[in-house]
Amino acid sequence: MTDAETDTAPAADARPEKPAHLKKGRRAWVKRNGKKLVRKIAGYQAAQSIVPDTPKIDNAHFPWLHIFTDNWETIRDEAKAVLAFRDDIPAFHELSPDQYRLSQAKNWKTFILYGFGQRMETNTKLTPKTADLLANVPNLQTAMFSILAPGYHIPAHKGVTKGILRSHIGLIIPKDREKCRIRVDDTITAWKEGEIFVFDDTYEHEVWNDTDEERVILLFDFDRPMKFGGRLLNKTFLQIMKLTAFYQDPKKNLQSAEDRMEAAIRQADANMEAMSDPAG
Template sequence: MEQLNRRYSLHGDHPFIEPSDFAWTRQLALHTEAIQKELDALLPQVERLPNFQDISPDQAMLTTDAGWKTFFFRGYGVECEGNRRKCPNTAKALELVPGMSTAFFSILAPGKVLPPHRGPYNGVLRYHLGLRIPASDDTCAIRVDNEQRSWGEGESLVFDDTYQHEAWNRTPHWRIVLFVDFLRPLPLIPRLLNNAMMAIIRATPFVRVAARNQARWEASFYG
């Protein structure tokens, strides 16, 4: 299936894809300030936000400490209603993303490094909107395949996470992006097959366990 997705991808098969290829990225970036305000309201409680591996245990291969915090709005199609109510402007802005599968605030602590890895399935592409970026140089960056990029606040990146990639924040400040996975644009028949594969993935323990953990965390957080 991955070979089929690469062959028929409407935006080619590249580590990074130009954000301007997707009209919605410009529209979503216009909401940066409103999203930042909701994010900033959360940050006094950042230590209470869940570590990624606490929501998705499979992430323990990448992180086992408190250096990668999350605040989910959707995970493989499962809505996170409490968080959406907490950040209504962010939730509204995310409606601009066609085929959105997953969305959350991805929060890297000072000094946090994510080792080289690849995503599980290339039926989605990944989008980052820079929200709080302490540096736009080698100290805070992402490498996908052989290409390295940095984030900027209010700026977008789109990439294929099934290329080997790594990210790091070697600064004394938090690095925060809006992290979105969306369905890879494909012609009709490959798109239908991809939709079927995504439905299968949503039914796996990988997703069901994460959904339960997220619901349990929201119940505790909102009391």
Template sequence: MTQQATPSPTGKPSQNFGTSGIEAMERPGFITRLLMGVVERVERLNLRHSKVGNPPVYDKATFPWVAEIEREWPLIRAELDKVLARQSELPSFHDLSPDVKTISDDSRWKTFFLAGYGLKSDRNIEQCPETWRIMQKIPGLKTAMFSIFEPGKHLKPHRGPYNGVLRLHLGLIVPEPRDKLAIRVSDQVCHWEEGKALVFDDAYEHEAWNHTDKTRVVLFVDFVKPLRFPASLFNWLLLNVAVFTPFIREGADNQKEWEKKFYAQAEALRNRPQP
């Protein structure tokens, strides 16, 4: 299925609010159903009041700060290399966020989480201080993490949970051959480049794949979509309520449990008697 922002019968832009063949990433319960109903209404408002239009993939020049992020990418890459020294111990995405199992249930999509929706991993940020400093240049930063696709990973077609944010991928490790590594957003197939950013709207159907024999890594960022009033107000409210939802709270709890084990193992190795 191809998903595009096409004019509705009223002449206003529209998006599909689901992905054919993929189970919705939502929970049962009255409060959750009520919240999802509000989200859909606000998403329609966001489409009408966007300051930057609603294309699936953006010209990165739309966001002047992107060039600053690209200039400093070698510092981010250097910190990533240290993280990947323990790549096998990093969590699979669905281990942190069980709802992701609807689109990925294997161990080939790993992540190193820095921050998301008001929550931070202080221990992980300590490992990547330059990356975190550079991330502060992004207006409306909501999520930052390393997204690691191991060889053979293919992420199924899906759409993101909410169109009030946009996504940036900064290429950090992009193996060859180019034609075996890509992301499709709506009907556009894009290829990552090391040191270059890709900005897109993950509320369009998208899928990504790494059919090479090496690991691909991008810096994965969500930032607030520039909107006019009143959409900007409702968007701010929803994004600040998100931290209280089961999606985010469960992910935060799983992240804390992983950190305890990961850093306890590192401490044990440091304190191991030398032969």
């Protein structure tokens, strides 16, 4: 969950008002100065990178990606099982309040499988095979099913750090897939079921689902392959981030979301038992 809202959203998008608790002095100071720090270290991270510093990065640099394309239908089937609990899946901003400009109402839902490198044990009860596949990703940070409502637009924004890369694989894609797409810098890609790609989310990117169908992908973040100095800086940066509200709030909200999902799963199991009980 490295995305951070920026001031790059198109003027045509109505700007939601910032929640009051995000306006507090200390949080605003951390965010303002954090952005300055990120800009200063991005150049060093780029120089330390052992993969190209481009908006999209060729899959050939990540030979382990094939495990996802080889097993994409299994991942899709587990995503479909998750969608049975659609009403209990939180919107992105409900987990990460700082994403209030990107995520509105229930239009962008996120079912977290790994958060900050940690497997979400309750959620992955529904997705054991997908979780096992994700365990093969070197230095995995975050993984989720990203569920985008019909007609929704995620405004232009940039991620937090060049030390992390992002991958998408299409699972449930609208039939008119050319209208369901992502722009990264000046490159536009329409998702396709079973296809995977990697990009650097510190480049400006935005998403459109200009169809009347839901879009579901597996999204995961992992450490950029870098030389020793870059890896050390990235580790230090992420440790510092974990001390801030930008980490602490989502961590707390993730636990609450897992608790709600666990209750929903128990209720569903109880309902199934009641239906199968001949005495009932």
